[in-house]
Amino acid sequence: MRAFAPILLALSVPVFAQGSGPTPPLANRQLADPAQEAQAMRLMHSLRCIQCQGQSIADSDAAMAGTMRAEVRQQIAAGQKPQAIRSWMIDRYGEWVSFEPDMKGVGLLLWVAPFFIFVASIWLARGLFRRRT
Amino acid sequence: MIAEAGLAALWLAAAMALLQFVGGLTLLRGGAGQLVPLIKPAAYVQGGLCAFAFFALMWLFYVTDLSVLLVASNSHIDKPMIFKLAGTWGNHEGSMLLWVAVLSVSGAAIAFFEKRIDAKTLYATLAVQGFIALGFFAFLLFASNPFERLVPAPLEGAGLNPLLQDVGLAFHPPTLYMGYVGLSIAFSFAVGALLTNQVGPAFARAMRPWVLTAWIFLTIGIAAGSYWAYYELGWGGWWFWDPVENASLMPWLAATALLHSVSVLATRNALRAWTIMLALVAFAMSMAGTFLVRSGILTSVHAFAVDPERGAFILALMLIYTSIAFVIFALRIGTVKQGEPFQLVSREGGIVANNIFLSVILAIVLIGTLYPLAAEAMGDKISVGPPYFNKATVPVMLLLMVALLIGPMLRWRRDALMRIKYWLIGAAAILVCGGLAAWKMAPDTRLFPLLGIALSLALAVAAWLPLRGRKLLRTPLPIFGMVIAHFGIAVSVFGMAEESGFSKETLTALAPGESAEIAGWKVKLDDVKPVLGDNWVAVEGEMVASKNGDTFILRPQSRQFFKPEMQTSEAALLTRWNGQLYAVIAQPDQEGDGRWQVRLWWKPYVTFIWYGGILIALGGTISLFGRMFRRAKKPAINKWERA
Numbered sequence: 001m002r003a004f005a006p007i008l009l010a011l012s013v014p015v016f017a018q019g020s021g022p023t024p025p026l027a028n029r030q031l032a033d034p035a036q037e038a039q040a041m042r043l044m045h046s047l048r049c050i051q052c053q054g055q056s057i058a059d060s061d062a063a064m065a066g067t068m069r070a071e072v073r074q075q076i077a078a079g080q081k082p083q084a085i086r087s088w089m090i091d092r093y094g095e096w097v098s099f100e101p102d103m104k105g106v107g108l109l110l111w112v113a114p115f116f117i118f119v120a121s122i123w124l125a126r127g128l129f130r131r132r133t
Numbered sequence: 134m135i136a137e138a139g140l141a142a143l144w145l146a147a148a149m150a151l152l153q154f155v156g157g158l159t160l161l162r163g164g165a166g167q168l169v170p171l172i173k174p175a176a177y178v179q180g181g182l183c184a185f186a187f188f189a190l191m192w193l194f195y196v197t198d199l200s201v202l203l204v205a206s207n208s209h210i211d212k213p214m215i216f217k218l219a220g221t222w223g224n225h226e227g228s229m230l231l232w233v234a235v236l237s238v239s240g241a242a243i244a245f246f247e248k249r250i251d252a253k254t255l256y257a258t259l260a261v262q263g264f265i266a267l268g269f270f271a272f273l274l275f276a277s278n279p280f281e282r283l284v285p286a287p288l289e290g291a292g293l294n295p296l297l298q299d300v301g302l303a304f305h306p307p308t309l310y311m312g313y314v315g316l317s318i319a320f321s322f323a324v325g326a327l328l329t330n331q332v333g334p335a336f337a338r339a340m341r342p343w344v345l346t347a348w349i350f351l352t353i354g355i356a357a358g359s360y361w362a363y364y365e366l367g368w369g370g371w372w373f374w375d376p377v378e379n380a381s382l383m384p385w386l387a388a389t390a391l392l393h394s395v396s397v398l399a400t401r402n403a404l405r406a407w408t409i410m411l412a413l414v415a416f417a418m419s420m421a422g423t424f425l426v427r428s429g430i431l432t433s434v435h436a437f438a439v440d441p442e443r444g445a446f447i448l449a450l451m452l453i454y455t456s457i458a459f460v461i462f463a464l465r466i467g468t469v470k471q472g473e474p475f476q477l478v479s480r481e482g483g484i485v486a487n488n489i490f491l492s493v494i495l496a497i498v499l500i501g502t503l504y505p506l507a508a509e510a511m512g513d514k515i516s517v518g519p520p521y522f523n524k525a526t527v528p529v530m531l532l533l534m535v536a537l538l539i540g541p542m543l544r545w546r547r548d549a550l551m552r553i554k555y556w557l558i559g560a561a562a563i564l565v566c567g568g569l570a571a572w573k574m575a576p577d578t579r580l581f582p583l584l585g586i587a588l589s590l591a592l593a594v595a596a597w598l599p600l601r602g603r604k605l606l607r608t609p610l611p612i613f614g615m616v617i618a619h620f621g622i623a624v625s626v627f628g629m630a631e632e633s634g635f636s637k638e639t640l641t642a643l644a645p646g647e648s649a650e651i652a653g654w655k656v657k658l659d660d661v662k663p664v665l666g667d668n669w670v671a672v673e674g675e676m677v678a679s680k681n682g683d684t685f686i687l688r689p690q691s692r693q694f695f696k697p698e699m700q701t702s703e704a705a706l707l708t709r710w711n712g713q714l715y716a717v718i719a720q721p722d723q724e725g726d727g728r729w730q731v732r733l734w735w736k737p738y739v740t741f742i743w744y745g746g747i748l749i750a751l752g753g754t755i756s757l758f759g760r761m762f763r764r765a766k767k768p769a770i771n772k773w774e775r776a
Binding site: 041 | 366367368370373375376485488489492493496497500501504508511513514515516517518519520521525529638639640641642700702719722730732
């Protein structure tokens with residue numbers, strides 16, 4: 001087994017590297033400033049990896065996700081606001097990329113719905129208590 | 134030969150389901166009832182035939198009969214035996230066969246064991262059960278025949294998705310299906326009772342064990358699925374609000390609400406219409422879940438089940454069953470008499486609060502899951518993901534926990550908050566102290582984790598208070614069950630809050646001999662070597678983690694599978710009582726300098742999430758056995774029923 005080790009390792013490495021191209025360094029490295037990194041992390045969790053099946057770019061091994069992580073970290077390090085980076089991503093990849101729909105337009109109803117449902121269900125349940133004994 | 138026998142068994146079983154349905158229908162329509170003596174035997178035979186068909190398919194996977202299309206496209210001669218067997222249900226056709234088999238065996242069990250409810254209601258229930266089974270038989274036989282042959286037979290088979298080659302697979306789907314099917318039985322009982330006008334405590338007691346069983350299986354299935362995703366996907370996340378996860382969460386939420394309201398109906402004869410409604414919703418959510426998963430209509434991590442045509446079939450089934458059920462509900466609900474009254478501050482009031490909050494969470498999850506579909510239909514392609522679901526549901530979950538601090542302490546029918554004022558003051562004190570302590574330790578923590586920690590600490594105490602003043606040996610087992618399940622909620626929420634508020638992360642690249650630090654741990658990459666598995670090769674990192682003089686060895690792998698080709702990360706987990714160290718080795722770093730990408734997390738108390746899940750399921754199990762035991766000892770007498 002040991003004798004085959006170098007061969008196996010050589011065999012497996014090209015497969016891992018396949019298709020990923022040169023990955024930008026910030027894809028898999030944190031920013032030095034923890035506050036900035038936390039900000040970037042929160043944003044990355046709310047951006048969809050458009051190459052994957054429903055994962056955020058923070059939870060994906062895909063090359064595309066790595067490139068997008070690097071982009072987010074670079075822009076955060078350059079002092080960009082998360083909201084601006086999100087808009088930048090949406091301009092590039094469409095609204096599909098954002099896991100957090102805007103509170104306007106199509107997404108508005110989505111944010112209003114929980115309040116509406118909450119009030120409506122309390123109102124419906126009110127009838128249950130009316131009867132006094 | 135075995136395959137053909139299995140298929141024949143399915144056709145015969147479908148005929149039995151039809152007999153069961155027609156027999157019940159003629160009885161309900163006031164017919165002479167010549168078919169009635171056949172209903173129960175039909176249910177037994179249907180159960181037996183379906184079990185046979187399922188084991189026939191399992192046998193085909195066991196011997197890897199590649200002349201069967203399903204085996205050839207999902208198995209491989211070199212696969213480990215456990216995964217060959219688990220492969221029986223690790224695919225569309227096999228999992229639907231499992232669904233139907235569990236449904237039919239449960240139908241037989243009802244026919245055999247259920248003695249408490251009116252005979253006519255039982256026959257109506259079995260007829261509904263037969264009707265549901267018919268739809269799924271049609272689906273199996275016409276759209277997803279598991280026994281289809283493949284000519285000529287291939288030499289080795291296509292293999293199973295590597296993500297599914299895990300012990301998690303052996304347990305996760307079957308447990309969820311048991312849950313879904315259990316809810317279908319609750320549905321059959323509810324419709325049966327509506328049709329025969331028997332919505333009352335006796336019906337609730339007959340339905341309760343099935344709801345409880347379904348709920349236990351769903352709880353275990355969701356917890357297991359969450360842990361599986363956590364260690365298998367390699368990024369440390371344990372809940373992604375993925376549509377398929379939501380598809381299992383929604384029936385669980387409905388079942389949790391139903392479980393509480395059915396208890397009120399069984400013991401207090403209140404909340405009648407509401408319980409029926411929840412039973413219908415719970416099964417509709419199971420069907421919706423099956424539909425979402427099986428159709429692949431929503432892009433998701435679990436999209437290996439994609440098949441739009443079959444999706445349309447299940448959608449049709451779902452619409453037929455739920456619309457018929459709701460029409461019956463609308464027509465018959467007027468005949469359901471009002472239940473016993475109660476006041477806002479009472480145990481019933483607490484359970485109504487539980488039901489409202491759970492229903493609101495359910496509605497939010499449903500809307501969030503389906504919203505992208507609706508938007509796409511109108512021409513907008515949007516995503517709804519974790520940020521939305523967290524913001525929208527967590528506040529309601531926290532309210533639910535507040536209700537849980539008070540509800541179980543209240544008396545049935547009417548009570549006064551003044552009676553439990555000492556506990557209310559105590560709970561407030563725990564909340565304030567717990568919140569402040571957590572905030573003191575980490576001032577930049579966000580609000581939700583802080584509230585989650587404070588509430589779970591208070592609940593960890595509150596959960597046990599219903600035992601106060603009771604003689605422990607004479608306390609009924611279901612009370613212990615409730616106490617343990619509620620304590621499990623506290624444990625689980627504590628884990629979730631700690632993990633989401635206090636996790637630490639280190640992403641780096643290490644050459645053998647170099648080390649990284651995380652949360653007081655020093656992790657040294659000692660060696661990187663290749664490993665050969667049955668159907669994969671991997672790069673394995675040997676890491677030495679040390680803290681306070683203790684050292685541990687971690688061996689994460691990055692695996693490359695051959696059949697089919699795919700790369701997965703096998704994280705290495707080091708479990709301590711207060712958290713887990715999660716280590717992943719990924720690709721070689723780009724500079725080609727012999728360094729490997731390494732991801733490390735310290736996840737405080739993360740295991741509590743699943744320990745809590747186990748406690749919740751354990752509480753349910755104790756309650757279930759307690760009721761069976763009590764029922765065996767003495768028949769329950771209820772003052773709201775005529776003797």
